[in-house]
Amino acid sequence: MNRSLEALLAGADVWRARGGGPGATACQPSGWPRLDAELPGGGWPLGTLIELLLPEPGIGELSLLLPALRALAVGPPGQARRWFAWVAPPHAPYPPALAQGGIAADRLLLISAVRMEDRLWALEQTLQSGHCAAVLAWLDRADDRWLRRLKLAAESGQTLTVLFRPRHQQAGGSPASLRLALEPAAAGLDLMVLKRRGGGPVRVHDVLGA
Amino acid sequence: MAPRQALRGRAGTRPADDRTGDLFGVVPSPPPPPVAPPPRTAPAPRQLWLAVQLTALPLVVVAADTRPRVVVAGEGGVRTLVACNAAALRAGLATGLALNAARVRVPDLQFHERDPLLEQRQLARLARWAQGFTPLVSIEAPDALLLEVQGSLRLMGGLDALVQRATTGLRAQAQPVLIGIAPTPRAALWLARAGEARPVESQASLAGALAPLPLTVTRWPARTLQDCTRLGVATLGELRRLPREGLALRFSPALLDELDEAYGHRPAPRRRYVAPERFEQRLELPVELGSASALLPYCARLLAALEQYLRDRDRATATLMLMLLHRDLRPTCVRLGRVLPTATAVDWQGLLRERLGRAVLAAPVRALLLRSGPAVPAAGASGTLDGCGSGAALAEAEAFALLDRLRARLGEEAISGVCLVPEHRPEAAFRRLRPTPQASRALPGAPTALPATPRPLWLLALPEPLAERDGRPRHAGELQFEAGPERIESGWWEGDEALRDYYVARTLHGARLWIFRVRAGADARRWFLHGVFG
Numbered sequence: 142m143n144r145s146l147e148a149l150l151a152g153a154d155v156w157r158a159r160g161g162g163p164g165a166t167a168c169q170p171s172g173w174p175r176l177d178a179e180l181p182g183g184g185w186p187l188g189t190l191i192e193l194l195l196p197e198p199g200i201g202e203l204s205l206l207l208p209a210l211r212a213l214a215v216g217p218p219g220q221a222r223r224w225f226a227w228v229a230p231p232h233a234p235y236p237p238a239l240a241q242g243g244i245a246a247d248r249l250l251l252i253s254a255v256r257m258e259d260r261l262w263a264l265e266q267t268l269q270s271g272h273c274a275a276v277l278a279w280l281d282r283a284d285d286r287w288l289r290r291l292k293l294a295a296e297s298g299q300t301l302t303v304l305f306r307p308r309h310q311q312a313g314g315s316p317a318s319l320r321l322a323l324e325p326a327a328a329g330l331d332l333m334v335l336k337r338r339g340g341g342p343v344r345v346h347d348v349l350g351a
Numbered sequence: 352m353a354p355r356q357a358l359r360g361r362a363g364t365r366p367a368d369d370r371t372g373d374l375f376g377v378v379p380s381p382p383p384p385p386v387a388p389p390p391r392t393a394p395a396p397r398q399l400w401l402a403v404q405l406t407a408l409p410l411v412v413v414a415a416d417t418r419p420r421v422v423v424a425g426e427g428g429v430r431t432l433v434a435c436n437a438a439a440l441r442a443g444l445a446t447g448l449a450l451n452a453a454r455v456r457v458p459d460l461q462f463h464e465r466d467p468l469l470e471q472r473q474l475a476r477l478a479r480w481a482q483g484f485t486p487l488v489s490i491e492a493p494d495a496l497l498l499e500v501q502g503s504l505r506l507m508g509g510l511d512a513l514v515q516r517a518t519t520g521l522r523a524q525a526q527p528v529l530i531g532i533a534p535t536p537r538a539a540l541w542l543a544r545a546g547e548a549r550p551v552e553s554q555a556s557l558a559g560a561l562a563p564l565p566l567t568v569t570r571w572p573a574r575t576l577q578d579c580t581r582l583g584v585a586t587l588g589e590l591r592r593l594p595r596e597g598l599a600l601r602f603s604p605a606l607l608d609e610l611d612e613a614y615g616h617r618p619a620p621r622r623r624y625v626a627p628e629r630f631e632q633r634l635e636l637p638v639e640l641g642s643a644s645a646l647l648p649y650c651a652r653l654l655a656a657l658e659q660y661l662r663d664r665d666r667a668t669a670t671l672m673l674m675l676l677h678r679d680l681r682p683t684c685v686r687l688g689r690v691l692p693t694a695t696a697v698d699w700q701g702l703l704r705e706r707l708g709r710a711v712l713a714a715p716v717r718a719l720l721l722r723s724g725p726a727v728p729a730a731g732a733s734g735t736l737d738g739c740g741s742g743a744a745l746a747e748a749e750a751f752a753l754l755d756r757l758r759a760r761l762g763e764e765a766i767s768g769v770c771l772v773p774e775h776r777p778e779a780a781f782r783r784l785r786p787t788p789q790a791s792r793a794l795p796g797a798p799t800a801l802p803a804t805p806r807p808l809w810l811l812a813l814p815e816p817l818a819e820r821d822g823r824p825r826h827a828g829e830l831q832f833e834a835g836p837e838r839i840e841s842g843w844w845e846g847d848e849a850l851r852d853y854y855v856a857r858t859l860h861g862a863r864l865w866i867f868r869v870r871a872g873a874d875a876r877r878w879f880l881h882g883v884f885g
Contacts, residue, residue, distance in 0.1 A: 199862040199883035203808040224750065231809075235882060236769045236781040238806035246769050246781065252757060253765050263757055270753040272746075325861020 167299055172208025173348050180319070181338045185209050187299045190292050190317035194335075196308045198231045198279075200325045201349055206277070206303060211243035213274040213301060224250040226267045228278035229260050248274070261287045268294035268302060275301040285316070292316045311335065399501040399510075399552065401517065402531040402539035403481070408494045409434040409465050411473045411526075419457045423450050424465035433465055464782075470494070477526065478624040484517060489536070489621035495543070497536045497621060510550060533557060536621055537613040541587070544568040554615055561613060562588025569609065575602060587613075627725035630660045630668070639678070639715035643707040646675070646716060650703055653721040654696035661726060667692035670724030671699060677714040685710075687759060690751040690787055692727050698752070702759040709760070754786060775839060777810065777881065804837050805855075807865040807882030814879035817866060824866055824878035828859040839867075855884070 168182035177183050185191060185206075193202055210225065225248050227234055236246040252267070254260040257280070264278050268291065283291075283306075295302045304317065311322055320336040329349025335342055409422040419439035423430045430450040432439075442457045454460050470493065478496055481488045484507070487499035500513055507513040514530065521528050531543030532550035538557055542548075545568045551560040564587045566579055578601065584590050590598075591610065599607055611617035634653055640646055650673065661667055669692040675683040687702045757766050768786030772779060817824040824830055835854030851867040858864060865882035869875055 197860060197862065199809060199864075199885045200860065201863070201885065203885040207808075224753075232883065233810060233812065235777075235806060235808055235810035236771055237777075237801060238808045238810075240771060241801050241806060242808075246771050247786075249769050250754070250786065251767050251769070251783070252761070254761055259761055263761060266756055267753065270749075272750040272753050330861075 169209045169212060169301060171205070172212070173205070176332060176345050176348050179334055179337075179340075179343050179345055181340060185301055185303075186318055186338070187301055188297075189295050189302065189319075190288065190315075191301075191303045192315055192317040192320045193303060193305050194308045194311050194320070194322040195305060196324065198305070200323060201330045202305060202323055203234075204349055205323070205330060206275075207242045209301060210275055214244045214248065223272055223274035224248060224267070226250045226252060226273050226276045228252045228264050228267070228276065229254055230277070230279055257282060261291065264291060265294045268300055269297055271298040271300070273298075273300045275303070277303050277305070279305045281307055282310070285314070289316050292318075397501055398499055398534055399504070400533055400536040400539040401484075401498040401500045401514070402491075402533075402536065402543040403477070403496040403498070403517070403521070404529045404531070404540065404543040405474070405477075405494045405496075405526060406529055407434050407436075407527045408470050408473060410436060411469065416461065418459070418461060419444065420461040420463070421450075421453065422463050422465050467493070475624075475626070477521075477524070479626050480520065480524070481517075482624070482626075484513065486623075487621070488624045490624050491536075491540060495540055497540065499536075499621075500532075510552070514550070533560070535613055535615045536619055537609060538615070541568040541613060544570075558588075558591075558614060562586060562591075566590065571606065571609075575606065578602070627727075628664070628666070629726060630657050630721070630723035632656055632721055634719045634721075636717055636719070639717045641712060641715045643710040643712055646707060646719065647700075647704060649719055650707070650721070651696070651700060653719060654699050654703075657699075657721060657723060658694055658696040661694035661723075661729070664726065665729050666726035667694040667729040668723040668726050669693075672722045672724075673703070674720040674722070675712070675716045676718040676720060678717055680714045682720070683713060683716075688763075689755040691748050692729070694729060702755060705756060705759040751786070777806065777839065778814075804834075805884070807863075808885040809883040810865075811881055811883075814867070814881045817878040817880050819878060822876075824856070824868075826856075826858050826864060826866075826880060830856040830858060830864070830866070832856050833863070836868075840870075853881070 167187045168180070168184035169187055170177050170184035171180065180186075193205075195202055213223075214225070225244060227250065229252070233251070234249070236249060239249065240246055250267075250273075252263050254263050260278070260280065261283060264276065267273050267276050283304075291302075291304075308322060315336070317336065318338055320334075322333040322335055324331040324333070326347055329347050332345040332348050333342065334340075334345065409424075410420075416436060417438055419442045420436045421432045421439050421444060422434040424433045425431050432444060432446050432448045432450065432453055434446060435444050439453075439457070439460070444453050444457065444460075450462060453462075474490055474492075474494065474496070478488050478490055481496055481498050485498050485500050485503045487502075489497040489499075491497055498517075500507075500510070504510055504513065507516065510532070514532070518528075518530065529543045529546055530548050531539040531541065531545075532548075532552070533539040533542055534551070534554050534557055538551070538561055541561065541564055542551065545564045547560070547564070549560075551557050565585060566576055566587065568587075579585075579590065582593070584593065587610075591614075595607070608617060612619040632653055634649055636649060653673075657668075657671075669689050671687045673685040673687070675685065677683070685703075685706055687699065687706065689698070689702070693699070754766055763785075766786075767783040769781050769783055772782050774780045817826055819825065833855040836852035837854075838852055840850045850870040850872070852870060853865060853867045856864050856866050863884035864880055865884065866878055866880050868878050
């Protein structure tokens, strides 16, 4: 790439379909190099919706997020408390394991809401508050209108927002900026990037593998 | 000695074992106890104290249950029982016992952490109730009330009638108590703790009534009580027979002071319990309203009045109760709470909108009644208007305001935080708690040593039995072992339920599970699923 092209690309009036430049959101590296290479901005986008589609819970979806959560837990010194909110998880997250992963127990906020309407409302509230470092939410069904509201709420802050949805909801579209389908594999997880900013679908093999 | 006698002054009363006052012939044999300073003064205005000693206050947090339940207190491994329900007592448990020991005797023991805040609230509630008997009610922390009833005797139709009414009222509140009655507050308390319910109405019979009480009623420090035992002293009477100078040398001055207070040789003024200030205002609606959201503008008026009231006094409150008054039905109560107290009407409006926005009214509302919780001094953290709180404190307050909003709609139980507990058994290694700024300061992030081997990110609430074939566990097909065994045992004193070998196993679908095999006991050699690595 020659210098004049670089200069052109660095200008604010050129929007690049892929990678950084103006319009790119802040990102948190996922901690998995093979995945980061495929994610625009080199990590999980903050302040927008990320959707992970799962065949069943417990296949490694939390391990996938753990390095990013750990990095967010450190945060700048003197910063006010930022919660790690868990909205309607299928089981109780186990605090000693999270502490092993570097996430202090006093930051955890467990929110249970049986009715889907309450669950979405709680999610919207936590996103709008701007007091959450990360919000993890389990939604077995959510209509498009709600997802758009959530996306708006997410865009008001810099929260890592991950929605876990069942795999069979892959068919319906989604306003999420990043959509991944997860599949267990011999050495960890196979990821299918279904939707990303400025890029087509791509498969990433054995993400959690050594 | 001289200053003490001077102190007695007018308030001093005539001690019972004063030879000259032996009108009732109840004074024990000579020699005269050297402990009592000789009386010099005229009798003070007569007082009569009713002590109400709550015997199971910590249990107020515990649901009634036919199974053994206890309340425990203390840190980490040395938690001891502070209260037991009837079933626990029948099972041979007693307060003071270590939790570990208790669980050996009663393997399925239900236990709760002590909640001092709840106890204080309960005691304050009882104090307000007791103010129906006498204006002078004093709280004896942590678990007793003292009522001066001399002035109310005539009104209540005599002592017997008063005691009858008080015990009936306490029984109705399901609060087990012991009662003592004496001319001095401390004596009444000690009699109550000893279970001596017979009233001691006169100063003359007081010493005789106190003499047989064991020293444990004083709740003096364990060392003091041990020293007394070593001296061969087991009762108050025996203690008072010792030379006063010796006692003064041997024990702290507080001990002599308390003795003198109990026997009425030293005035014992009591702080009157004053119920905290509260805001209360009623608003009649111009027309009966049937929709909850139509009430909001009227609520806003009440909240503005509340804000004015609190600001005038430089106060704030953390709880509100809004009563919706109907024509025929009982009022509907709407309770709102915040983690941090506030005076600002807007803070409350948001919570109220969440609550009322979804509510379906049982009947049309004709009036509103807004009542605040205790008005506490407005601290820096609540100074949201003038910015007197620091930036960090302000942000912290806002982080907790999120929880207030969530609770207002989802309910108190729906939101919880967690803390780690130093326990070997995986399921006991954490506890849910209500997140408050205080709680998280008291429990810094990771106070305990973390396990050396990886733990699953999900833990099942209860271990789930696994299917087996040829002695191998299955979970939606064959399981493949990846790591283990890790032996987890919490020791024989915990019972045999936690002798387990843990393994990491992988399902055909790729989920990694944390499973264990029980080593001994009823479930020996059986496999259970306990967690998912996720």
